[in-house]
Every structure is written in structure tokens, then in C-alpha cells.
Amino acid sequence: MIAALKNKKTYQEYLKSLKFALYCTTHPLDGFWDLTHEKRGTYAAANTILFLTLLIRVLKLRYTSFIFITVYWEGINIFMYIASVAFPLAMFVVGNWGLTTLFDGKGRLGQVYMASCYALTPYPLIQFPLMIFSNFVTVDEAEFYSVLSAISLVWAALLMIAAMGQIHEFNMGKNLLFMVASLFAMLVIVFILLLFFSMISQGVAYFISLAKEIMFRL
Amino acid sequence: MKKIIKSIGALALGATVFMTSSLSVMASDTDNSYTYNYDYWGDVQDSPDAYTVTNVYTASSFGLDLNFRSPQGMFVKDNMIYICDTGNNRIVQIERTGTEQFEVVRIFDTIKGDTDVKNLSNPTDIAVSDEGDIFISDNGNARIIKIDSDLNYLLQFDLPVDSTVSAESTFQPSKIVIDTAGRVYCIATSINQGLCKYEPDGTFSGFVGATPVTFDWMDYIWKKFATQEQRVRMTSFVPTAYDNIYMDHEGFIYACAGGMDEDDLDSGAADAIRKLNLMGNDILVQNGEYPAYGDLYWGKGGGYEGPSYFTDVTVFDNDIYVCLDKNRGRLFGYDDQGKTVFCFGGNGNMDGYFRQPAALEHMGHDLFVLDSLDCSITLFTPTEFGELIYSAIEDFDEGNYEASGDSWRKVMQLDGNYDLAYIGIGRSLLRQKEYREAMDYFELKYDDENYSKAYKQYRKEWVEEHIVVIVIVILAAFLIPLSIGRIKKIKYEIDTADIFET
Numbered sequence: 001m002i003a004a005l006k007n008k009k010t011y012q013e014y015l016k017s018l019k020f021a022l023y024c025t026t027h028p029l030d031g032f033w034d035l036t037h038e039k040r041g042t043y044a045a046a047n048t049i050l051f052l053t054l055l056i057r058v059l060k061l062r063y064t065s066f067i068f069i070t071v072y073w074e075g076i077n078i079f080m081y082i083a084s085v086a087f088p089l090a091m092f093v094v095g096n097w098g099l100t101t102l103f104d105g106k107g108r109l110g111q112v113y114m115a116s117c118y119a120l121t122p123y124p125l126i127q128f129p130l131m132i133f134s135n136f137v138t139v140d141e142a143e144f145y146s147v148l149s150a151i152s153l154v155w156a157a158l159l160m161i162a163a164m165g166q167i168h169e170f171n172m173g174k175n176l177l178f179m180v181a182s183l184f185a186m187l188v189i190v191f192i193l194l195l196f197f198s199m200i201s202q203g204v205a206y207f208i209s210l211a212k213e214i215m216f217r218l
Numbered sequence: 219m220k221k222i223i224k225s226i227g228a229l230a231l232g233a234t235v236f237m238t239s240s241l242s243v244m245a246s247d248t249d250n251s252y253t254y255n256y257d258y259w260g261d262v263q264d265s266p267d268a269y270t271v272t273n274v275y276t277a278s279s280f281g282l283d284l285n286f287r288s289p290q291g292m293f294v295k296d297n298m299i300y301i302c303d304t305g306n307n308r309i310v311q312i313e314r315t316g317t318e319q320f321e322v323v324r325i326f327d328t329i330k331g332d333t334d335v336k337n338l339s340n341p342t343d344i345a346v347s348d349e350g351d352i353f354i355s356d357n358g359n360a361r362i363i364k365i366d367s368d369l370n371y372l373l374q375f376d377l378p379v380d381s382t383v384s385a386e387s388t389f390q391p392s393k394i395v396i397d398t399a400g401r402v403y404c405i406a407t408s409i410n411q412g413l414c415k416y417e418p419d420g421t422f423s424g425f426v427g428a429t430p431v432t433f434d435w436m437d438y439i440w441k442k443f444a445t446q447e448q449r450v451r452m453t454s455f456v457p458t459a460y461d462n463i464y465m466d467h468e469g470f471i472y473a474c475a476g477g478m479d480e481d482d483l484d485s486g487a488a489d490a491i492r493k494l495n496l497m498g499n500d501i502l503v504q505n506g507e508y509p510a511y512g513d514l515y516w517g518k519g520g521g522y523e524g525p526s527y528f529t530d531v532t533v534f535d536n537d538i539y540v541c542l543d544k545n546r547g548r549l550f551g552y553d554d555q556g557k558t559v560f561c562f563g564g565n566g567n568m569d570g571y572f573r574q575p576a577a578l579e580h581m582g583h584d585l586f587v588l589d590s591l592d593c594s595i596t597l598f599t600p601t602e603f604g605e606l607i608y609s610a611i612e613d614f615d616e617g618n619y620e621a622s623g624d625s626w627r628k629v630m631q632l633d634g635n636y637d638l639a640y641i642g643i644g645r646s647l648l649r650q651k652e653y654r655e656a657m658d659y660f661e662l663k664y665d666d667e668n669y670s671k672a673y674k675q676y677r678k679e680w681v682e683e684h685i686v687v688i689v690i691v692i693l694a695a696f697l698i699p700l701s702i703g704r705i706k707k708i709k710y711e712i713d714t715a716d717i718f719e720t
Contacts, residue, residue, distance in 0.1 A: 072259055136677070138669075
């Protein structure tokens with residue numbers, strides 16, 4: 001592991017796989033096929049893209065012009081704000097993998113994660129220049145910002161759909177069906193988590209009250 | 219558009235943000251100062267008093283033997299105050315001779331002249347024209363009467379003659395205003411087609427300014443399925459009747475209405491206050507972050523709940539309008555852009571609090587509030603803070619931008635949480651062509667419209683100043699890659715040239 005860090009070839013490979021994300025954005029079908037089947041993507045690059053996405057989402061709060069985003073700083077919890085992207089993504093990856101495994105999906109959990117992260121590329125790619133650009137416009141020119149911002153999201157969503165299709169080797173109809181099914185899987189996960197935590201808290205509360213009662217009697 | 223982005227942003231921030239923001243509001247709600255204001259976020263910001271109570275007057279403090287009984291209407295003309303002592307069927311005319319000196323000019327409950335009914339009955343409102351003619355909404359006698367300054371009967375205005383008004387119904391005029399031409403606009407109980415408009419000769423000429431009808435889609439669908447009998451029992455979709463009207467110095471009618479549906483108020487489908495032009499269209503400017511409907515938070519507390527109920531409105535000559543909320547006994551001041559200037563008051567027995575406020579009038583910058591249960595008149599005079607705000611706004615309207623900026627700076631020193639002060643300083647700087655500083659002030663209080671105005675000018679100036687640098691940079695951006703390519707090409711040609719081959 002540490003030996004690999006000293007090897008120059010590791011970095012070249014990392015940069016190459018990171019650059020491959022750009023290829024994926026413009027050639028989604030070909031790109032996402034090669035991502036796993038030709039092993040042209042790496043987890044390091046996927047993590048980098050996810051990190052950049054989260055970082056730029058946080059930076060946007062501070063550095064976008066107040067014309068577009070006004071932030072109630074008293075109400076911001078930076079960890080909650082990061083989790084608002086990271087948590088749904090994690091749920092999507094797990095939910096999608098869990099479902100597709102049952103229905104002939106060829107993608108493994110790690111591959112689904114990698115492809116999802118690669119599909120996020122347009123977000124940092126567009127939002128970062130947009131963030132700087134936003135400080136040089138007036139409200140009359142605000143439409144440019146809104147349109148570009150929307151494009152980055154739509155593009156990422158389309159990439160996500162393309163990526164899942166290629167990873168799992170699904171045809172279009174089945175792919176779309178499982179994208180929708182994944183959303184329901186996410187809901188189920190949320191429900192189970194809620195159930196789990198409320199059960200745990202009730203269980204803990206039971207033992208706490210038991211202990212209190214014993215201490216009271218002693 | 220911006221509102222949408224803001225709300226999407228708010229959604230994205232998630233439930234935690236909402237929870238904490240509403241919690242903080244509740245926390246500051248409990249120990250409010252008397253005067254407060256809403257900032258950009260809708261948070262309550264304590265504020266120095268814009269008005270203080272000079273005195274509370276009852277009938278006996280004016281030297282009257284008979285106490286007021288549920289007075290409903292009040293009218294101020296120059297330094298004359300007319301009070302409709304509704305319960306005693308009389309009008310009391312009082313002259314203000316000094317800041318705190320009042321003299322009763324006359325009290326009358328009968329009129330003279332050519333009419334059968336000479337006694338006033340249940341007068342609810344009064345208006346006085348420039349010529350001195352007095353218009354009284356004589357509710358108990360189902361008429362509006364016009365009398366001259368010596369109380370001689372001149373005219374009367376009766377039930378509107380219109381196909382939508384049943385001829386058998388009794389005319390119950392409640393509030394009236396008159397314009398400079400002598401036309402009368404009146405709100406009458408059980409007439410919700412708008413304001414009844416009468417020509418100077420007493421003929422009814424139509425309804426103006428009905429509120430747009432709002433209805434619930436669910437109710438509408440239910441109504442489609444309901445039988446005839448059920449339909450009768452259901453609420454009908456009719457315009458909300460106004461509660462009070464005021465004619466401002468430019469001849470526009472400010473009309474306020476209370477008892478609106480909470481959702482309609484929130485969505486902007488219903489207006490608590492409207493400014494009507496001659497056509498009866500609403501031309502009130504609502505550029506504030508929140509609509510001008512009084513309190514933003516309607517939680518239960520102290521026995522009161524629901525939105526503010528505007529029962530009267532008055533408009534200063536500087537276009538600031540003040541609304542009187544009879545639900546929580548508060549006064550809300552808004553500027554000509556619809557931004558909150560001040561909110562103060564409350565229900566209670568102390569000076570400056572009300573039991574059942576009924577009418578609001580202004581004399582100069584002073585405010586009179588008539589309380590129909592307490593049978594008293596509260597006189598509010600502006601504090602130094604209030605006067606500074608007024609002078610800042612008036613100076614700006616007159617074009618004295620520097621003086622306006624100075625006043626706003628003093629306001630800011632007294633209250634650093636006062637949003638209008640920052641925007642005011644910014645606007646005055648903008649007029650003085652200090653664009654960079656103006657932008658800073660606008661950004662502090664999230665005023666994107668004005669910020670953009672300042673920024674546009676600033677950007678233009680910047681480009682004009684740096685045009686040489688910009689041209690050089692653009693040329694360099696094109697020429698340097700070009701020339702590098704050219705040099706490389708030449709170099710390549712030289713390297714591969716045959717003559718150098720050995």
C-alpha cells in the first residue's frame with residue numbers, strides 16, 4: 001500500500017482515471033461501459049469527484065452572490081448540509097445494488113458507487129465556474145445562472161441513468177424501471193432506519209428506566 | 219423568481235434549519251420590546267420606540283360630562299378632530315390648540331334643515347371636505363348625510379339602486395371617504411360588491427374595487443357534487459367586504475380588510491391592505507420581503523390567534539401607511555415600497571396598549587388611536603428615532619440624498635438591526651454615485667434589486683477605467699497562443715529543412 005504511494009505509476013494511473021471522468025461526461029454510454037469492463041475508473045478518482053462535489057456545494061453557500069443564494073447562517077449545520085447529499089447518494093447506491101443484484105444486474109456494489117460518483121462530474125465542473133460568475137451579474141442577468149445551474153443537475157441525472165444501464169448491462173426500459181425502483185428502495189431504507197432507531201431508543205430507554213428503578217429501591 | 223430560489227434553498231437546508239429558525243423566533247417572542255421590526259429573514263428584531271404615548275384622553279379629560287360610548291369613527295382635518303360617539307348618537311368636534319391642549323369646539327346630535335329625521339342615530343363615520351361640508355354615515359337612519367359647516371341639511375345618499383342589491387334590504391353604511399370633487403365612497407354592511415360610489419349630486423354610480431374572489435379547490439369540487447340544499451348551506455365564494463377605507467393626500471383610497479383566510483394571506487391570494495386607483499384596481503407596491511399583512515407569526519398567545527385583523531389605516535403625506543390591528547392591538551407602519559417601518563402596541567390596560575382599537579388617524583406625524591371599549595383616544599408622538607426615519611424618507615423623496623443618508627446613518631446608530639437604514643444609506647450613496655459603498659450596504663441587507671443597480675454602474679465604470687488593460691489582455695489571450703504556434707511551426711520547419719541535413 002505505502003509502496004504503491006511511492007510509485008510514480010500510481011499517480012499517473014490516478015490522473016488518467018480522473019481524466020476519464022471528462023470522457024464519461026461527453027460519451028456516457030461508451031465511457032461508463034469502459035469504466036468497469038475495461039477497468040478505466042478507479043475508486044480514488046471516484047472519491048475525488050464526490051469530495052469535489054461536496055466541497056463545491058459547501059463553498060457555494062459562501063461564495064455565490066447573495067442574489068442567488070441567501071444563507072441563514074444561524075441555521076446552517078455543515079455536517080447536515082454535507083449529509084443532505086452524501087446520505088441520499090449512499091442510500092441510492094445501496095438500494096440500487098440491492099435491487100439489481102436480484103434482477104440480473106451485473107454491477108457490484110463498488111462499481112455502482114464508482115459509476116454514481118463519476119456521473120456527478122458535471123456538478124463540480126459547471127458549478128465552480130458558475131459560482132465565480134455569479135458575482136459578476138445583476139438580477140437582470142440572473143437567468144443565465146439559473147439555466148446553467150439547472151443544466152448541471154439535469155446532465156448529472158442523465159449521466160446517472162446512462163451509468164446504471166451500462167454497469168448492470170440493462171436495456172433502456174429495464175434501466176429506467178430500476179431507477180424508479182431504486183427511489184422506492186431508498187424510501188424503504190429510510191423507513192427501516194427510522195424503525196430501527198426508534199426501536200433502539202425504546203430498548204435503551206427500557207433498560208435506563210430499569211436501572212433507575214433498581215437504584216431507587218436500593 | 220428570487221423568492222422561488224430562496225424557498226428552494228430553504229428546502230435544501232432541510233428541516234433542521236426550519237426548526238431552529240422557528241425556535242429562535244419563539245424565544246425572542248416572549249420578551250419582545252414594545253416596538254419591533256421584521257428583518258430580511260422574518261425574525262423579530264427588537265427596535266427602539268418609534269412612537270411614545272403622549273397621553274390617553276377620555277371624554278372627561280376634554281371636559282365633557284357624558285362619557286363616550288363605543289365610539290366607532292374618527293376623522294382629522296388640519297387640527298380638528300371629529301369623533302363619532304356612536305353609542306351616544308353624537309358627534310364631538312375637538313380642536314387641537316397645542317401639543318397637548320385640546321378644546322371642544324362643538325357637540326351635536328341633531329341637524330337642521332329640510333329633512334324629516336333630524337336626530338343622528340348610530341353615526342359610524344364622518345368625513346369633512348375642504349369646503350367645510352360634513353358627511354356623516356348615519357347608520358341607524360340608513361343614510362349618509364351631507365351637511366354644511368352650520369349643520370344645515372344639504373343632501374343624502376341612500377341604498378344603492380342596482381340589480382344586485384335587494385330594494386328591501388336596509389342600507390347600513392359603516393365607513394365613508396370623500397374625494398376632492400365631493401364624491402362619496404362608502405362601505406356598507408352586507409354589501410360586498412366593493413365600495414359604493416356616489417356622485418356629488420347624491421346619485422349612486424356603481425361599485426368599485428371589489429376584492430378578487432378567492433376559493434378553495436376542494437370546496438369547489440365538493441360544491442360540484444353537492445345537492446341544491448347542501449349548496450345553500452355551504453359558504454359561497456364572495457368577495458371579502460372591506461373593513462375600513464382612507465383617502466390619501468393624492469386621492470388614492472387605501473382599503474383594509476380583516477378576517478381573511480390564513481392560507482390566502484400567505485399565498486398572496488388575499489390582501490390585507492389595498493390601494494385603489496380611480497378604476498378600483500389595486501396599485502399598492504409590495505416590494506417587501508413579506509406582504510403587508512401585519513404580524514408574520516400567528517401562534518396562539520395571550521388569548522389571541524390568527525392573522526392580524528386590520529381595522530383601520532391611515533396614510534402620512536410621505537406615503538408611509540399605518541395599519542391598526544384589532545386582533546393583537548398593534549400598529550404596523552409600511553413605507554411606499556411595502557417594507558415594514560415599525561410595529562408596536564399590544565392588548566392591555568396600560569398606556570400604549572388597547573382593548574378594542576377601532577379607528578386610527580394622523581395629524582402631522584402624530585397618531586390618534588380611538589379605542590371603542592376603553593372609550594379613549596391615545597395620542598402617539600414620534601420619538602427622535604421615529605422623526606429621523608421620517609426625515610430620512612422625506613429628504614430622499616425631495617431629492618436631498620445627502621441629508622437622507624445622514625439621517626439614515628443616525629437611525630443606524632440608534633438601531634443597528636434596522637434593515638431600512640442600511641438600504642436607505644445605500645440608496646442615498648447610489649444617488650451620489652458612490653456605487654462601491656452602496657453595494658456593500660445593499661449586500662448587508664440582501665437588497666438584490668438595488669445591489670444590481672449599483673453593481674451595473676460600478677461594472678460600467680470599472681470597464682471604462684480599465685478598457686486599455688482589458689483590450690491588452692484579450693489581444694494577448696489571442697496573440698500569444700497564435701505566435702507560439704507560429705514560432706513552433708517555423709522551428710519545426712527549420713529543424714526538418716533539407717538544407718540542414720548532413
